[in-house]
Amino acid sequence: MLLNHWTHQLKQIDFEPVTGKAKTILLKKSKNTDTICLGFSHSEKKVFGSKINFAIYKENEKIIFHAGSRSWDTGSQGIEFKHSTPFPFLSKFQIIENGKCTFSIIYSHLGRALLSILDVTYDQLDKDADFFLGCMATDILDPEWRSMVQERWGAIAT
Numbered sequence: 001m002l003l004n005h006w007t008h009q010l011k012q013i014d015f016e017p018v019t020g021k022a023k024t025i026l027l028k029k030s031k032n033t034d035t036i037c038l039g040f041s042h043s044e045k046k047v048f049g050s051k052i053n054f055a056i057y058k059e060n061e062k063i064i065f066h067a068g069s070r071s072w073d074t075g076s077q078g079i080e081f082k083h084s085t086p087f088p089f090l091s092k093f094q095i096i097e098n099g100k101c102t103f104s105i106i107y108s109h110l111g112r113a114l115l116s117i118l119d120v121t122y123d124q125l126d127k128d129a130d131f132f133l134g135c136m137a138t139d140i141l142d143p144e145w146r147s148m149v150q151e152r153w154g155a156i157a158t
Helices: 110-118 124-130 132-139 143-152
Strands: 002-005 011-016 021-026 039-045 051-059 062-067 070-073 079-087 090-097 100-108
Touching (some): 011 051, 039 100, 062 143, 090 132
Antiparallel strands (some): 002 011, 039 051, 051 062, 079 090, 090 100
16 A cells, blocks of 8 residues: 655655555655655664564554554553653653563654754754654544545455
8 A cells, every 4th residue: 555654855764554655756856746645654663673664644533553574552541651751862652462572662853853953943844754663652642633535545345
């Protein structure tokens, strides 16, 4: 499926939900903003590990979140998404189901952290762009955000 890159208008991501693999497609010109959004993709590299591709999209009427080849219906009862910064320049993202952690990643963001310190205009919009997983943890269960997704995003039919 073709999804928007989280931060780059000149990139699209061909995300394969079964395998969790993603391929970046460079566009010659920015995507038409009138095109229906099907979702977004981003990746993070685990500390001392491999890169994980993430995706968020609407499947029929469900909002689905992917971490690699694993997926979650974000409307399920008992699901939580948590993002924290336990150490400087490191972040932790978790998916909790019924009180049990079913997915976790710790990733480094030294460059992003330094940029946020140096840029006096750095604000929440910049932070949301820099931290896909942080933004998802904040917004994915928010009723207003979910309503916007339901109204404006196109659905991938299964």
